[in-house]
Amino acid sequence: MSEHLNNGKVDIVLCEDNADEAELTIRALSKQGLANSLVHLKDGEELLHYLNCTGTYTGRNAANQPRLIILDLKMPKVDGLEVLKKLKSDNRTCMIPVVLLTSSKEEKDIRESYMLGVNSYIVKPVDFEGYVKAISTMGLYWLILNQTCQM
Amino acid sequence: MMEKQAEDHILIVDDKINNIYVLEEILRQPGRNLISVTNGNEALKIALHQEIDLILLDVQMPGMDGFEVAQILKSNKRTSETPIIFVTAELKDHKFVMKGFEEGAIDYLYKPLNPEITEAKVSVLLQLHRQQRELMEKNQALENYALLINNSADLICIIHGSSFLFEEVNDAVHTLLGYTVQEMKGSSLLNYLSEEGQARVKQLAAVYQPEFLFEALMYTKNNEPRFFSWNVVHKQNLWFAIGRDITRQKKADFEIKELNRNLERNLAQLQLTNKELEAFSYSVSHDLRAPLRSINGYAQMIQEDHAHAFNDEAKRMLNVISKNAQKMGMLIDDLLAFSRMGRKEITRVPVEFNKLVEPIITELKNSTPHKTKITVQALHNTQGDPALLSQVYMNLISNAIKYSAKKEAPEIEIGAEEKEDEIIYYVKDNGAGFDMQYAHKLFGVFQRLHSNEEFEGTGVGLAIVQRIIVKHGGKVWAEAKPGEGAAFYFSLPKINKPPI
Incomplete structure (x- = not known):
């Protein structure tokens, strides 16, 4: 696992503190065959270490940045908006597409996220079918359809 | 009645036309209006209905004699001050008559008339009468001023500019501060002022200003505090001052300010409550929905992955779980919509x-x-x-x-x-x-x-x-x-x- 984390090619980084929610998301992505190279991180702090190859991720190959970051808004330590702000203001990470996947429909959250440069904002549907559909559509769009900028 | 350079009206009363003619000859000159009648009744009619400045009254007349006419004139308010000169042939009733008319302007002329003496007496009495009238008019004006000043609800006073002693003060002082006018006169304004007020007055007096305003706390005779607003005109080291009791106004102002402060406090509290509510609905929106999604999702996952291990009853129950989770999701959404509405x-x-x-x-x-x-x-x-x-x-x-x-x-x-x-x-x-x-x-x-x-x-x-x-x-x-x-x-x- 650690070998894979540090050196393998990564498609998606899922940053989500709730393990159950993460499992649902990963399951939805798996149904589209999009979860083969996915890394699940537990909070914003870990994500920053991962992207910057610091802390427990010292030595990770910085050339292997993810093609998509799926970010929860409300997380312990460093929350989604803070992470978003940091990685969008850093030249090394600002090009990575970030999708906010959250329960919050608050206008304030939505506005703030876009101000900070989020690429997409998705409100999690409560029903599982809707949820699976939303995640699949989002994954297909960002990983298959969307053209990203090679760093 | 407009007076044009004060014409003197002189009434001549005599039953003999010849006597009237003689008097008219002696007295006629510009600025005099001579009115002549031949009996007492006529004389009274005229004197009671128009302004007369002097009456020359023949004593011996048929019917009403001169003394009777004079008595009536003296008893009437309108004519009581009109000077009268009795014209008589004899001295005999002189002493007796004098007693009755001591107070009025009264004089005597004896026939035959001496023109110089007649003219001299007439002009002196006319002048006297004129002066008396002016004095009365002035007095009336003064009385009106006094009424005006003493009926004022505000304190009106004259204060010495350096000693702050009251030189004059109106009756309002009694209602406003409880002191009599006599008690106030000669006392110092400073005695009635709060310490702060005393300092203010001294400070104002230090630099000459022709007019100034100040507010100060004063104390009544019963030591009750009263707020006064003072308006002062400063002339020749005298303060012509008007003081108005604004205690009620001040109290109302204070109450309004207090109400405003309360309102502000309530508003701050309300804003805080709103913030708390916002935080509350935020966490409801995020935290309460997540577990529902898991309930829903895992029920679904069981159906997808383990359907073969469940009979129909178990599947029905799983359905109930999903349905209820969805229902709760709707409740949360509606509640959030409701709370958002409240903040809008x-x-x-x-x-x-x-x-x-x-x-x-x-x-x-x-x-x-x-x-x-x-x-x-x-x-x-x-x-x-x-x-x-x-x-x-x-x-x-x-x-x-x-x-x-x-x-x-x-x-x-x-x-x-x-x-x-x-x-x-x-x-x-x-x-x-x-x-x-x-x-x-x-x-x-x-x-x-x-x-x-x-x-x-x-x-x-x-x-x-x-x-x-x-x-x-x-x-x-x-x-x-x-x-x-x-x-x-x-x-x-x-x-x-x-x-x-």
């Missing part, structure tokens, strides 16, 4: 109600297929928040559709009625209705009068309606009969026109 600032613009309602009916036709006949009357217009009022109609009309759907021929009527200072809007249906004894529960959050099996719903729609209407300064109410239909009313204030 409303805008007030003129709203055309028929134009507002029309698209809602179209939208409902498309989203909820129904056979309801909807009639819209001409609706009165007023001002409000178009988005929120749309929400009101959306909720009321969709309710009406929902609760009348089971009728043979469901009908909805949308209308309005103009009252004195408000407009009452209504949405009536011929649907299920409800028992009026539960009417008070209608507008509460999550309050329902029908089971979910009968009619689906979360019980938030009408609570939102009430919130919106109350925010607009209106009221909501309903009338209904079970099985016969319901009418929902809401009132909105008419557009406020400024008074001018």
Whole structure:
């Protein structure tokens, strides 16, 4: 696992503190065959270490940045908006597409996220079918359809 | 009566024309108006009806003699001060007559008349009379001033500019401070002032200003504090000052300020509460939904991955779990919508109600297929928040559709009625209705009068309606009969026109 984390090619980084929610998301992505190279991180702090190859991720190959970051808004330590702000203001990470996947429909959250440069904002549907559909559509769009900028 | 350079009116009374002629000859000169009559009655008539400055009165006349005429003149207020010169041939009654008329301006001339003495006496008496009249007029004016000053509700006084001693003070001091005029005169203004007031007065006196204003706390004889506003004109080291008791005004000002402070405190508290509510609804939105999604998701995952291990009963139960989780998701969404509504600032613009309602009916036709006949009357217009009022109609009309759907021929009527200072809007249906004894529960959050099996719903729609209407300064109410239909009313204030 650690070998894979540090050196393998990564498609998606899922940053989500709730393990159950993460499992649902990963399951939805798996149904589209999009979860083969996915890394699940537990909070914003870990994500920053991962992207910057610091802390427990010292030595990770910085050339292997993810093609998509799926970010929860409300997380312990460093929350989604803070992470978003940091990685969008850093030249090394600002090009990575970030999708906010959250329960919050608050206008304030939505506005703030876009101000900070989020690429997409998705409100999690409560029903599982809707949820699976939303995640699949989002994954297909960002990983298959969307053209990203090679760093 | 306008006086043109004070003409003197002299009344000559004598029964003999010759005597009158002699007197007229002696006294005639510019500035004098000579009126002559031949008996006492005539004399009285004239003297009592016009201004006379001097009367030359013959003593011996037939009928009423000169003394009798004089007595009447002296007893009348109008003529009591008019000087009289008796013209008589003899000295004999002189002493006796004098007694009766000591107070008035009285003199005597003896026949035959000496022109010089006659003219001299007349001109002296005229002058005296004129001076006396001027004095009286001045006195009257002074009395009026005194009345004016002493009847003032404000303290009017003259204060010495360096010793601060009261030189003059009006009667108002008694009502305002409880001291008599005598007690105040000669005492110092400083005695009645608070320490702060004394300092203020000394400071004001230090630099000459022709006029100045100040406010100071004063003490009455009973040592009660009173707030005075002073207005001073400073002339030749004298303060001509007017002091007004503004205690009541000050108290009212203080109360208003206190009320404002309370209002501000309440507002701050309200803002804090709103913030807390916001935080609360935020966590409800995020934290309460996540576990629901897991319940839902994992129930689904069991069905997908382990369906073969479950019988039909177990699958039904899993379904119940999913359904309830979804229902709770809806409840949370509605509750959030309700709480968001409470925090929303409303805008007030003129709203055309028929134009507002029309698209809602179209939208409902498309989203909820129904056979309801909807009639819209001409609706009165007023001002409000178009988005929120749309929400009101959306909720009321969709309710009406929902609760009348089971009728043979469901009908909805949308209308309005103009009252004195408000407009009452209504949405009536011929649907299920409800028992009026539960009417008070209608507008509460999550309050329902029908089971979910009968009619689906979360019980938030009408609570939102009430919130919106109350925010607009209106009221909501309903009338209904079970099985016969319901009418929902809401009132909105008419557009406020400024008074001018």
